[in-house]
Amino acid sequence: MNETLAFRGPITRWHGEKAVYHVLTITDAVAEEITMHERLRRLEYGGRRGFGSVKVMATIGGSxxxxxxxxxxxxxxxxxxxxxxxxxxxxxxxxxxxxxxxxL
Incomplete structure (x- = not known):
């Protein structure tokens, strides 16, 4: 079963080299849960995903x-x-x- 986490945060506008991105920063206990999930997946599969990322299904409102x-x-x-x-x-x-x- 997949773990579900919830948080609230401000949307930040970040200017990259080629585009403008809108980002939500995940901190505190929710960030720790994601870090633990990533470490367990790395141990299970013997490697990291690109950039150390973690796949998620995200929901904001009806999206x-x-x-x-x-x-x-x-x-x-x-x-x-x-x-x-x-x-x-x-x-x-x-x-x-x-x-x-x-x-995920």
């Missing part, structure tokens, strides 16, 4: 999509939120979003 969360060097995790989700849920940078993540 649900399969994606990955990515680790930061500080122990936080990042969830990228696409334009389609932002538009469907009427969200912009600075808005707080309630997120549910199902770890």
């Amino acid at each position: 649900r999509w399969k994606t990955s969360v990515f680790p930061s060097k500080s122990g936080e995790w990042w969830l990228l939120v696409g334009k389609k989700v932002l538009k469907a849920e009427d969200l912009v940078a600075g808005d707080e979003a309630a997120v549910t993540l199902e770890l």
Whole structure:
């Protein structure tokens, strides 16, 4: 059975080299749970996924999509939120979003 986690956080706008991204930063106990999940998967399968990412099914409001969360060097995790989700849920940078993540 897959583990489900919930958190709330502000949407941050981040300017990359080639594009602008909207990101939710995952911290505290939820970040620790994802880290533990990634470590157990690495032990089970003998390796890491690209960039140390973890596959998830993310839900914000009525929008649900399969994606990955990515680790930061500080122990936080990042969830990228696409334009389609932002538009469907009427969200912009600075808005707080309630997120549910199902770890896959």
